[in-house]
Amino acid sequence: MERSTIVAVDIGGTKIACGIVTLGEGAPRVEAVEKMPTEAAQGGAHVLARVIAAVRGAIERAAEPPVGVGISSAGVVDPRTGDITYANELMPGWGGTHLAAEVSAAVGLPCRVLNDVHAHALGEARWGGGRDAASCLVVAVGTGIGGAFVERGHIMLGAHDEAGHIGHVCCPAAVGVPCSCGATAHLEPIGAGPGIIREYIRRGGDETYGDGIPMDGAEIDRRAGAGDEAAKGAEERAGRALGEVMGSMCNMLDPTCIILSGSVAQCGPDWSDAVAAGFAEQAMPPVVTTPIIGGELGGDAPLVGAAENFVRSAYVEVA
Numbered sequence: 001m002e003r004s005t006i007v008a009v010d011i012g013g014t015k016i017a018c019g020i021v022t023l024g025e026g027a028p029r030v031e032a033v034e035k036m037p038t039e040a041a042q043g044g045a046h047v048l049a050r051v052i053a054a055v056r057g058a059i060e061r062a063a064e065p066p067v068g069v070g071i072s073s074a075g076v077v078d079p080r081t082g083d084i085t086y087a088n089e090l091m092p093g094w095g096g097t098h099l100a101a102e103v104s105a106a107v108g109l110p111c112r113v114l115n116d117v118h119a120h121a122l123g124e125a126r127w128g129g130g131r132d133a134a135s136c137l138v139v140a141v142g143t144g145i146g147g148a149f150v151e152r153g154h155i156m157l158g159a160h161d162e163a164g165h166i167g168h169v170c171c172p173a174a175v176g177v178p179c180s181c182g183a184t185a186h187l188e189p190i191g192a193g194p195g196i197i198r199e200y201i202r203r204g205g206d207e208t209y210g211d212g213i214p215m216d217g218a219e220i221d222r223r224a225g226a227g228d229e230a231a232k233g234a235e236e237r238a239g240r241a242l243g244e245v246m247g248s249m250c251n252m253l254d255p256t257c258i259i260l261s262g263s264v265a266q267c268g269p270d271w272s273d274a275v276a277a278g279f280a281e282q283a284m285p286p287v288v289t290t291p292i293i294g295g296e297l298g299g300d301a302p303l304v305g306a307a308e309n310f311v312r313s314a315y316v317e318v319a
Contacts, residue, residue: 006310007058007066007109008303009051011073012116013040013090013143016047017299018054020062021070021307028127028307030300032061044084044093051099052106059107069103069111070310072119072302076162079309082113085161088180112310116302117146117164118155123305124259125150128296133256137249138295139166141242141264144180145188149253166249167192173241191242193217193264196234203230217264224270235271238264243278250279250287261295 003024010017019033036054038047055069075087075094082100100111114122121138130136135151145167149156156163167188168181179186189195193216200220201207205228209219224231246258264271280288297304 004307004311005062005064005066006307007055007062007069008307009054009058009069009071009073010116010119010299010302010306011047011051011071012038013074014038016050016054017303018051018058019303020058020066021303023307023311028300028304030303032058033300033303034058034061038091040091040094044087044091044095044097047091047094048097048099048102052103055103055107059109066109068109068310069107070306070308071099071103071111071113072116072306073099073113074116076160077113077115077118078161079112079114079118079157082111084113090180110310112306114155114306114309115161118148118157119302119305119309120146120261121148121150121164121259121301121305122153122155122308123297123301123303124261124295126153126308127304128301129259129261129293130257135253135255136257136259137166137246137253137255138164138259138261139242139246140262140295141192141260142262143193145192145242147249149255166245169245169249171241171245173237173244187241187245191238191245191264196220196238196264199237200230200234203233205230205234217267221267221271225268232270235267236274239267239271239274240278243275243280244282245278246275246292247279247282247288250290251282251284254287255290258290258292259295260292261298261301265294 006021008021017035020031022029075084084097087094100113104111139147147166148164168186171187174185174190177189220231
């Protein structure tokens with residue numbers, strides 16, 4: 001691959017990360033990354049202005065002129081146009097943003113956009129945990145749960161550009177639990193970080209710790225490791241639910257491997273053992289030995305994926 005320098009941006013509901021990614025021979029190089037709050041509550045136009053300012057700053061920091069801008073963004077993205085076709089209430093006014101066109105017009109560089117989880121998956125599949133795999137199912141578990149299926153380096157988009165929403169797959173343990181998308185019984189509200197916190201409190205755990213600081217997943221994981229039964233139970237419930245859904249998805253997609261990443265994926269054995277048990281219960285015999293491995297790129301994954309998408313077509317078209 002010819003050496004290319006790309007401004008890469010990752011737009012999430014809480015923060016925007018922007019840096020320089022150099023692609024060429026060898027592993028990608030990610031440099032000069034700066035982060036800022038998204039300030040999503042102030043609306044789509046405000047977020048767009050912050051993204052453009054971040055890109056301009058990165059261009060100034062770049063050691064050599066970038067050839068373009070690759071963006072990873074929350075929301076449903078049409079990667080052919082770079083438009084945000086849908087975004088939920090976490091980013092009001094973001095849906096309908098002509099992101100690629102607006103950024104390109106503002107900075108004078110071509111721009112391509114992918115959904116943030118798709119970009120994360122692409123980075124891990126091509127340069128991280130899945131770089132030697134013919135196909136991989138990437139599952140990212142943090143504040144929410146996202147996923148993507150990557151085969152031979154290309155993302156399966158689906159007919160509406162939103163394939164891979166594993167957090168919105170029906171889950172028996174979530175029957176009756178409302179989801180942010182408006183449906184019920186989806187994995188995300190019980191398997192993601194906020195669901196673990198809610199379950200911990202429901203089981204009698206503290207709502208806060210240390211000077212009134214709200215309870216968080218890292219503290220629950222620490223308490224689970226120390227034997228706190230409410231913490232152990234909350235992690236086991238979430239982990240088993242995730243494992244069951246991953247087993248079902250493996251039956252359908254039959255990937256070479258599953259890459260499990262995100263902040264919740266750093267939890268200890270109460271969670272990870274439950275994931276393995278749930279997976280084993282649902283996976284059919286031919287796929288039950290599919291390896292589940294950790295992501296390797298961390299927070300750089302969506303930046304690398306966004307840059308990759310800029311230089312090489314990364315998605316599978318659906319007729």
